[in-house]
Amino acid sequence: MGPAPPPVARVTMAPAFRLTTRPAVSENMAQFTVDFSAERAGLQRLEFLPVPRPPEIDVSRCVVCDNNVTVAWRPADEGDNDDFTGPIKSYELEYRKASHDSSARAAAEACWEKICDIRDSQVTISDLKFDSRFIMFRVRAKNKAAAGEFSEPVAMETRAFNFGFDAATAHAELKVHGDTVTWEPQRVKGHDPRLRAKDCKSSRSATPSPNKAGNRTGRDRFAGESYTVLGDQEMAGGCHYWELRLLADWKSFSVGVAYRSSLGRFDQLGKSAGSWCIHASQWLQNSLAAKHNNRARALDWLLPQRIGIYCDYDNGDLCFIDVDQRRLLHSFKTKFSQPLVPAFTVWCGGITVVTGLQVPSFIDSFLSTSRSLSDLSQ
Template identity: 50%
Template sequence: MDPQKDALQRIIATLANKNEELQNFIETLNHTLGQVQVNSTQVVSDLEEEFDTLYSILDEMKESMTNNIKQETVRKSHELQNQLTQSTNALESAEELLEFANNALHITDEGEFTKAAKQIKDRVTMAPAFRLTMKPKATDNMTYLMVDFSQERQLLQGLKFLPVPRAPEIVLGDCLVIDNEVTVTWRMPVEDSKIDHYILEYRKTNHEGLPRVKDEQCWEVVDNIKTTEYTLQGLRFDNKFMNFRVRACNKAAAGDYSDPVTLETRAFNFGFDSTSSHLNLKVEDRSVEWDPQGGKGVDSKVKGKENKGSSAHFTNLKNMSRSGTPSPKRTSVTRSPAPRGARDRFTGESYTVLGDTSIESGQHYWEVKPQKDCKSYSLGLAYRNLGKFDQLGKTNTTWCIHVNNWLQNSFAAKHNNKAKNLDIPVPDSIGVYCDFDRGQLSFYNAENKQLLHTFKVKFTQPVVPAFMVWCGGLTLSTGLQIPSAVRSFQKTENGLGGSNSSISQQDASVACDICFYDKLPSVDSSLMP
């Protein structure tokens, strides 16, 4: 290609780009010019509205004060008029008495004179002229009802347009993260009485330090905050940190954002691991539900291989109730640990699913809520090498509490096939607390944080949350901080053992009080994987 032609084409492309930029800029200027006119009209309208409001307030105050003056005038006039009437009547009475007395001086009869003198004395004693006060009940002074607007006049003369508010300052030391709530506190660098409200923005992040301009999360907005503190409630801490920033607003404009701060909100997050689930369980990220049809699509040869080794088991699988619910007869299951590297899927009567995240250290908390009609469920911890036929609480590598609402109600703590009855009501939701380093697993009533049971365990390998459910479902809540009530309770209980810590690895020789899995029903072979 000709170099001159190539250069000319580049010049043409540059000019075309510049031409497009200028056209876009002209469109922007025209749009901005139009908006200036629109916004100017709006600002004038708002200004007139503010002054009209001020005039209206002054008119209302003037009318109110004028009414006060009129009422005071009526009151004073009424009181003075009453005094004038009383004084006039008293004067007439006094003049009549004076005339009577002058006439009495000319009486010559001593008896008549004495009688007249006594009458005059009695009438003088009762005369209203001597009982009336000679001080007016009201003055003619009305100046105390006047007002002085000199200071207000100076304020009005100094009236200016509202400035853009300054950026608030978040007080990091007063911010609080507890019980999945975050309280953010801020202050204004200079006192500003014209602030109307504040806007708080926050977002979750996994990056420590200053917020990134382009983060994976968008800012969430809380508007119209009237105080310099706000608490976000009911949060799920599924990220390690949260960014916060706040801005002040008056009636004119919103100010700049405060310097953003980052607060740590670390919590234990996990879901159900569907690859570790029994085929009769329908698993989603944070819910698991019994599904009696879940295993019907599995090839019968595969089912035969997985259940090989127990003829008694197959006999009992045929016992079904008329309603289609598995019968309650106990079955004998051959337990064989899954070989290393195999998929951790449970089978037989081990209606189990594990969590997808291991615990190797630290303190963690999560909550589980069963469906109201759930027949049987367990929750606790297990080592990952749990065999396919193993049931929670029936091995020395699982710890759980179990609820049975089928045929015979029971609530028990279970480990290594040893159980302890929990003589307390079954809560609607159960909190699980694990302190891996101290070797402690505790269960709480999630509503009132009452301790249900504590296991003392020396963990020798990482553990995972473990769950069993039959005829019902469970809902999992994670991303939770350790509740302050639980944390306080643990501080007082650590090292004491506790009356509820009755089943541990050292108690393997204790006789089983309740083998609650004996209450689980047999299952038809068509429902088995």
């Protein structure tokens, strides 16, 4: 038999490099050595592509408008990338909501969301819900070899009016499901007091006088024919905006604002000095009206399906807008003296409220041509 072939050692240096060499063996085979000098020389001749340096977010070019955020940045060593890190192939942006503008304090909050394969030095994120005070952003560059480190996070303020329905105030026949309220009568429709009133006028004594009905406090619900529910957040200053969207089977609704303390359990929106609303109905015939202090003004518009409500508390402006048509339905001009809450009435069908919205940029055009009705404003 011939001599056994010399042993072969397989040495793994890294996942990308796998070398096979023949070791040198001492005469007494007591020691094995491996000579990597040739491989070392080859590795030293390689030119490795550096990882891209972090870009820098350019706050002066970042824009927050209409629930859209545009984030812009400058590449590190702009103009010299080809010499140092090779051409940048793409960018990756991450963002997350935060209640603080400090990245350290926000570290334990929401997880980062990611946008990949950005080919420009800016990106716009659309249709965000602003339900936090800030959104944190960071970006990193990628070349053909690897992705670099993220830039320093930058916080952008995203204030908006957020509220929900105060289910404790809802009429017993209104059911609150998240951001939706539906009318679910406990009796058959034919026995509903609202429907009976179409056939025969009920006496005024059937509904307690507003002067005798105590103010709703604590967990008291609206009752009688006041199918009302209030929002759970107050407005005592500043500008606020939210939208109302109608479910397919709606028949009648009101939307507006009110002083919480001004509404008794049996009070209806627009019939007191402390509530302002528009009322729409497609029961028997279509109608749209602005209501305040038990006075109404018919509005000659088609019934909208999406209504924007804008309230500038400090300036006393309350506007109702057909969002789909970008049309001002009505505006009140007054002087608010107490904190306001959003207020809603639903009879038959349902509504959905959309919050976390910035005041839209188109509001200014409506304020400059506001059609305030003097006989309903005070």
